[in-house]
Amino acid sequence: ETRDARPLPFPIPANVHVETVVSVKHYTDRLFAFRVTRPQSLRFRSGEFVMIGLPNAEKPVFRAYSVASPAWDEELEFFSIKVPDGPLTSELQKIQPGDPILMRHKATGTLVVDALTPARRLLMVSTGTGIAPFASLLRDPDTYEKFEQVIVTHTCRDRAELVYGQELVAGLADDPLIGEFTNGRVTLYSTTTREESPFMGRITALIESGKFYSDVGIEKLDPAVDRIMICGSMHMLKDVKELAESLGFKEGSVSHPGDFVVERAFVG
Numbered sequence: 001e002t003r004d005a006r007p008l009p010f011p012i013p014a015n016v017h018v019e020t021v022v023s024v025k026h027y028t029d030r031l032f033a034f035r036v037t038r039p040q041s042l043r044f045r046s047g048e049f050v051m052i053g054l055p056n057a058e059k060p061v062f063r064a065y066s067v068a069s070p071a072w073d074e075e076l077e078f079f080s081i082k083v084p085d086g087p088l089t090s091e092l093q094k095i096q097p098g099d100p101i102l103m104r105h106k107a108t109g110t111l112v113v114d115a116l117t118p119a120r121r122l123l124m125v126s127t128g129t130g131i132a133p134f135a136s137l138l139r140d141p142d143t144y145e146k147f148e149q150v151i152v153t154h155t156c157r158d159r160a161e162l163v164y165g166q167e168l169v170a171g172l173a174d175d176p177l178i179g180e181f182t183n184g185r186v187t188l189y190s191t192t193t194r195e196e197s198p199f200m201g202r203i204t205a206l207i208e209s210g211k212f213y214s215d216v217g218i219e220k221l222d223p224a225v226d227r228i229m230i231c232g233s234m235h236m237l238k239d240v241k242e243l244a245e246s247l248g249f250k251e252g253s254v255s256h257p258g259d260f261v262v263e264r265a266f267v268g
């Protein structure tokens with residue numbers, strides 16, 4: 001590992017690894033993405049999360065972060081909120097390339113393709129930084145091996161918050177490793193709730209009114225055709241889960257694969 005030689009101010013806790021920030025990109029005053037070196041020994045499935053922290057205290061604060069990069073990538077990407085007085089993100093938002101980042105090695109999470117039974121189409125429903133695990137899955141060939149068509153919805157307060165997802169999906173076709181898999185099979189449906197944009201409203205309301213179906217050009221969600229993954233704000237998780245259940249979808253897990261999965265570890 002190529003971390004610079006500056007000694008860290010505190011001893012590193014057991015089972016924690018020190019990685020190095022490679023790049024940082026700020027999208028808005030509330031959102032930023034960053035890439036870090038990948039621990040040689042870290043194994044994860046696209047869609048899972050790890051615990052990350054900063055080496056700035058005897059007992060550092062760790063938070064669950066979905067890995068936004070695919071499992072084959074040699075770096076790890078994360079997409080984070082900035083909370084002005086947040087115990088981790090108030091400091092994390094200041095990171096620069098070369099800075100150390102702490103990471104626990106265990107990756108886990110519910111948003112993995114193995115937790116879903118086979119079907120033709122996969123719907124990924126996200127708000128805010130909840131798009132991160134889908135950024136991983138959208139760049140993993142396994143997703144396209146299992147599903148013919150992928151629809152990802154991303155709802156944010158304003159247009160600037162949609163840019164990360166738009167850049168991601170626009171980049172899929174040109175990706176030398178997965179461009180051939182994704183070709184014509186991914187639809188991004190971006191909506192805003194607090195600023196004018198081409199598609200407006202909460203995804204729950206858009207599905208309930210039917211506008212989602214006409215905008216995207218698909219028939220009503222159907223457990224015989226669709227699988228659903230859900231990640232974002234707590235209230236959204238609850239509302240979309242209830243909506244999915246009202247349409248006949250059953251929640252799944254890796255031990256009991258089903259029609260939909262929800263990531264509850266995620267905050268922000």
Ligand code: A2P
Pocket residue numbers: 127128155156157192193194202203204233235236237239268
């Ligand atoms: P809204 O602006 O109407 O609250 P946040 O930035 O607060 O995490 O929210 C991200 C997006 O999630 C916002 O566009 C917000 O809409 C939307 N949202 C919040 N709660 C729900 C919910 N229960 N169902 C659907 N969307 C929601």
